[in-house]
Amino acid sequence: MPTIDDIARSAFITRFDAPMARGKGGPLSGCSFVAKDLFDIEGHVTACGNADRVRDGKPSLSTAPSVLTALMSGASLIGKTHTDELACGMFGMNPAFGTPINPAAPDRAPGGSSSGSAAAVGAGIADFGIGSDTGGSIRVPASFCGLYGLRTTFGRISTAGVMAMAPSFDTVGWLARDASMLARVGEAYFGAFSRDIAAPRLMIARDAFDIPVNGIGETLLNAAQKLGPAQDITLYEEGVEHWLDTFRPLQLHDLWATLGNWCMEPGRALSESVDQRINLSKTVDPEAHAKAVVNREHLTTRLLDLLGDDGMIVIPTAHDLPPFLDADVSAQIVFREKTLALTCVASLCRLPQIAIPAAMVDRCPVGLSVIAGHRGEERLLAFAEALGPLVERP
Incomplete structure (x- = not known):
């Protein structure tokens, strides 16, 4: 050790x-x-x-x-x-x-x-x-x-x-x-905020718990159902790929516009994986980017309406256990895409999300996440603090 x-x-x-x-x-x-x-x-x-x-x-x-x-x-x-x-x-x-x-x-x-x-x-x-x-x-x-x-x-x-x-x-x-x-x-x-908040309107995104593998989804769903009274919802009404197809061109175009010039300077030393990602970012189709801008607003509006002032959506944080240090690059790429299906929700909709250690699977920690509405950090923090530890630290 x-x-x-x-x-x-x-x-x-x-x-x-x-x-x-x-x-x-x-x-x-x-x-x-x-x-x-x-x-x-x-x-x-x-x-x-x-x-x-x-x-x-x-x-x-x-x-x-x-x-x-x-x-x-x-x-x-x-x-x-x-x-x-x-x-x-x-x-x-x-x-x-x-x-x-x-x-x-x-x-x-x-x-x-x-x-x-x-x-x-x-x-x-x-x-x-x-x-x-x-x-x-x-x-x-x-x-x-x-x-x-x-x-x-x-x-x-x-x-x-x-x-x-x-x-x-x-x-x-x-x-x-x-x-x-x-x-x-x-x-x-x-600033100081009250811990005495009304019980949140919890929503468990049942389709999000279908994304994790190796029994993690079932383990985390069991943990989620112990957080308090909750309503089951469908998060990915448009399909998981719609969310990813919205996230990818926006994030990649941002990356190219921000770091492309610096990365492409002659003699620039970049790792192979970063070099590949920068080169991918310059290939974003402008039409796909423009479509994603509009789709992002539609997804954000739907989620904000769903959350309201008191709602919180519960999802897994990642889809699998952390990869082994010697995992090959192809396995890492697959892992990234699967977990992005979960993390892209708050990222696209510009919302706060708290990650909470929830269980141990194969001697590794796995986490639940709770998403709140715009500027809902204080409610998330108070909620997590009131829950207390869900799992002992390894």
Whole structure:
């Protein structure tokens, strides 16, 4: 089994000898945290998991507002953590810098792209970790590592000073080992909020539980049915492929428009998988993109109507256990598409989603997720905190 030092060496790109602290007092006083290496930290290079950026990058002149908020709320930043190269990954495997160790399942992937933050938090090195979530980069590592994770409503927390990957999807979020810590971080960003909320109108998306394999769907459905009174609904009325066909051209076009010029510069060093993804992004059919823009609005309207002011939709977080570290690339591609069918829902509709550790399958953690309406983070955090632990941490 890996030691704490082993996990720390795998998780950090830079570990500060003297933790960075700014605020005195505040809701996060006495807490430690890490930030994924997409976030600018004054005086440090933002490498974004890329060797060229390590070599050529200049120290940031300022700290990303999302990180500064945590600092001014009393938390101490102990370092920057590894990420998939340019955030283009779901598994946390970086050929240039290695793969952070998954404390809950050391022979399996930690999940990406907030992989280093998940490893550090899961091992107890930090109280919470700040990351970004575009298509699941907080939620997937939360499920893989047995953590709580929050993807926030699109646009609610500033992404200034954070590497843009797909700007119409990118959000800031965080990971913690328990729901109380997750909620405590929420108070730093949203202000103090009441835990005395009305019982939510829970909806279990039964068709979403048909997506997981290896008995995970059945296990998680059993856990979901214990959350409280709930109504069964059909989430993918248009079909799963319609959701994916809407997500893919939008996310890929964003990626090309944002990073294409930099990635295509002569002599640019990119891993094979990222190079393939960048080249795929430049082939997006403009007609398919335009159609997806309209379809996204239709899907969002339907989901917002379904959720209303009090609704929460329960789905699995990921479709399978984290892949083994030696899984071949073709298996990873299949995995990504299956899990995207689950994570794309909140991403497309720009909604908040909380990932909750719910069960152990084959000695690996698996998570449930709950989606709320626009700006419903406080209700999600209060709900998760009131539930208490659904499974003991491994």
